[in-house]
Amino acid sequence: xxxxxxxxxxxxxxxxxxxxxxxxxxxxxxxxxxxxxxxxxxxxxxxxxxxxxxxxxxxxxxxxxxxxxxxxxxxxxxxxxxxxxxxxxxxxxxxxxxxxxxxxxxxxxxxxxxxxxxxxxxxxxxxxxxxxxxxxxxxxxxxxxxxxxxxxxxxxxxxxxxxxxxxxxxxxxxxxxxxxxxxxxxxxxxxxxxxxxxxxxxxxxxxxxxxxxxxxxxxxxxxxxxxxxxxxxxxxxxxxxxxxxxxxxxxxxxxxxxxxxxxxxxxxxxxxxxxxxxxxxxxxxxxxxxxxxxxxxxxxxxxxxxxxxxxxxxxxxxxxxx
Amino acid sequence: xxxxxxxxxxxxxxxxxxxxxxxxxxxxxxxxxxxxxxxxxxxxxxxxxxxxxxxxxxxxxxxxxxxxxxxxxxxxxxxxxxxxxxxxxxxxxxxxxxxxxxxxxxxxxxxxxxxxxxxxxxxxxxxxxxxxxxxxxxxxxxxxxxxxxxxxxxxxxxxxxxxxxxxxxxxxxxxxxxxxxxxxxxxxxxxxxxxxxxxxxxxxxxxxxxxxxxxxxxxxxxxxxxxxxxxxxxxxxxxxxxxxxxxxxxxxxxxxxxxxxxxxxxxxxxxxxxxxxxxxxxxxxxxxxxxxxx
Numbered sequence: 001x002x003x004x005x006x007x008x009x010x011x012x013x014x015x016x017x018x019x020x021x022x023x024x025x026x027x028x029x030x031x032x033x034x035x036x037x038x039x040x041x042x043x044x045x046x047x048x049x050x051x052x053x054x055x056x057x058x059x060x061x062x063x064x065x066x067x068x069x070x071x072x073x074x075x076x077x078x079x080x081x082x083x084x085x086x087x088x089x090x091x092x093x094x095x096x097x098x099x100x101x102x103x104x105x106x107x108x109x110x111x112x113x114x115x116x117x118x119x120x121x122x123x124x125x126x127x128x129x130x131x132x133x134x135x136x137x138x139x140x141x142x143x144x145x146x147x148x149x150x151x152x153x154x155x156x157x158x159x160x161x162x163x164x165x166x167x168x169x170x171x172x173x174x175x176x177x178x179x180x181x182x183x184x185x186x187x188x189x190x191x192x193x194x195x196x197x198x199x200x201x202x203x204x205x206x207x208x209x210x211x212x213x214x215x216x217x218x219x220x221x222x223x224x225x226x227x228x229x230x231x232x233x234x235x236x237x238x239x240x241x242x243x244x245x246x247x248x249x250x251x252x253x254x255x256x257x258x259x260x261x262x263x264x265x266x267x268x269x270x271x272x273x274x275x276x277x278x279x280x281x282x283x284x285x286x287x288x289x290x291x292x293x294x295x296x297x298x299x300x301x302x303x304x305x306x307x308x309x310x311x312x313x314x315x316x317x318x319x320x321x322x
Numbered sequence: 323x324x325x326x327x328x329x330x331x332x333x334x335x336x337x338x339x340x341x342x343x344x345x346x347x348x349x350x351x352x353x354x355x356x357x358x359x360x361x362x363x364x365x366x367x368x369x370x371x372x373x374x375x376x377x378x379x380x381x382x383x384x385x386x387x388x389x390x391x392x393x394x395x396x397x398x399x400x401x402x403x404x405x406x407x408x409x410x411x412x413x414x415x416x417x418x419x420x421x422x423x424x425x426x427x428x429x430x431x432x433x434x435x436x437x438x439x440x441x442x443x444x445x446x447x448x449x450x451x452x453x454x455x456x457x458x459x460x461x462x463x464x465x466x467x468x469x470x471x472x473x474x475x476x477x478x479x480x481x482x483x484x485x486x487x488x489x490x491x492x493x494x495x496x497x498x499x500x501x502x503x504x505x506x507x508x509x510x511x512x513x514x515x516x517x518x519x520x521x522x523x524x525x526x527x528x529x530x531x532x533x534x535x536x537x538x539x540x541x542x543x544x545x546x547x548x549x550x551x552x553x554x555x556x557x558x559x560x561x562x563x564x565x566x567x568x569x570x571x572x573x574x575x576x577x578x579x580x581x582x583x584x585x586x587x588x589x590x591x592x593x594x595x596x597x598x599x600x601x602x603x604x605x606x607x608x609x610x611x612x613x614x615x616x
Binding site for chain 1: 329330331332333336346349350353354357358360361362364365367368371379380381382383384425426427429430432433434437438439440442445448449452454455456457458459460461462463464465466467468469471472487488490491493496521546549550552553557567568569571572575580583584587590591594595597598602605606609
């Protein structure tokens with residue numbers, strides 16, 4: 001496509017080349033100058049691409065490869081990395097917190113699906129019916145997404161505070177018993193999921209609203225003529241029409257929630273009694289509290305494999321439907 | 323998604339019935355109140371809490387409106403605890419990341435879309451493949467790379483480059499920029515070339531002026547992304563003096579008086595909320611572009 005020269009050349013030879021190329025008769029150009037021009041074009045293109053390739057190579061492609069090696073190495077800053085075989089994995093599986101962390105993460109992901117999947121869908125379906133105030137509602141549901149996550153976490157930690165916290169005060173006003181939001185082993189994870197849903201549901205809601213807007217109105221009219229009730233229309237028209245986008249957001253949400261970190265890091269620190277230690281929190285401790293990068297890398301590789309499996313499903317879905 | 327009355331789940335005839343009208347009003351009002359309480363009120367609570375005195379804040383029976391206003395918590399947080407400096411750090415990190423992302427990613431997307439070098443598609447594929455990889459699984463190797471960058475052997479820890487350079491390796495930017503550039507007709511470029519414009523000139527005077535919408539999306543996401551980031555700056559900027567406001571807040575949360583902490587949280591949030599109110603349309607457009615790709 002880009003066969004014409006990009007710069008006006010003073011050489012008569014090149015003028016011929018240009019004229020020949022733009023008139024669609026490249027066969028007349030002498031082969032050597034054509035090759036030289038191709039080389040020059042590629043050099044120019046790679047000059048533009050160079051910085052991009054460099055940052056991707058250094059901070060994306062190289063770490064991917066290195067990550068796989070690190071799992072089998074012992075890394076200290078004092079000396080070069082040493083090969084230790086499966087030692088990191090042996091130590092990893094011996095850590096009682098390892099199983100706890102995966103269980104907790106799976107529990108968080110499951111809870112986040114119950115709240116985080118249903119809430120935005122219901123919200124979007126309702127908002128889509130409104131004929132007024134949609135702009136305001138769309139804006140408010142997205143407001144928390146714009147807050148820095150650290151602000152959200154500190155704010156909710158204050159809400160959950162058993163003393164002057166807002167939530168227990170609200171329960172008191174409603175004559176309900178006060179809760180130990182973050183101090184109870186059973187409730188702590190639910191509390192984290194509540195924050196997470198509040199903070200993130202705006203994105204999904206707006207995506208669903210866009211998808212709902214794309215459903216052809218005739219489908220509803222046809223269903224109505226067939227005597228379908230609102231609930232039947234929702235079940236047989238709306239949801240099937242959104243099947244693809246629902247699958248995508250479901251997978252993206254699983255991918256996102258399995259990497260949960262800041263919620264337990266700020267709100268509970270993994271407690272009470274390790275009930276909220278998640279995979280990434282444990283990985284963070286291995287690497288940046290104990291400086292055991294080999295152990296952390298072994299954990300990273302497992303996380304990579306698990307999440308990579310979900311990514312592959314996502315890729316197949318988008319390939320076949322997109 | 324227009325606000326004109328399109329046919330949706332519920333038929334207009336159903337809405338116009340008496341019960342339909344009442345129900346619609348009821349649900350609309352309930353949603354308006356509910357959303358305001360759930361999503362807006364917490365922000366009010368944060369901003370007004372920062373105006374209360376420490377004693378009023380510690381009261382187990384919180385007050386809806388501050389008894390007495392103490393705006394000095396904001397200035398104390400800004401100067402005495404040094405959050406102003408961290409705010410500035412965040413600003414520098416965000417603007418630098420924005421600039422570098424724009425330069426690196428626009429040039430790369432332009433080359434891949436319009437200059438089309440040999441093996442360009444392989445490079446594009448390798449870049450887009452990184453979109454599929456879980457960021458957190460690469461946290462440790464990327465961190466170790468930043469402590470000793472291959473070939474040049476420089477330690478970027480405690481420098482802004484530790485944020486800026488990895489941020490530029492952004493496949494999402496490359497993806498939406500290239501897709502946008504692909505739609506710009508080749509004839510426009512050809513005619514510019516016949517007029518004697520080189521590749522830089524074509525990019526600056528033909529491509530970029532046409533690409534304002536996509537540049538806006540990339541810019542907003544670049545600034546917002548760095549501004550919100552917490553885990554990465556937490557590990558690559560251990561020096562307290564270099565930390566952005568997000569990391570500083572988490573470090574100071576245990577020591578600061580409650581009203582100053584709240585004031586700091588408001589200060590950290592305001593730029594993003596202002597950005598959102600100004601660029602709402604772009605942000606929502608970028609969001610749906612990212613999710614409904616293909």
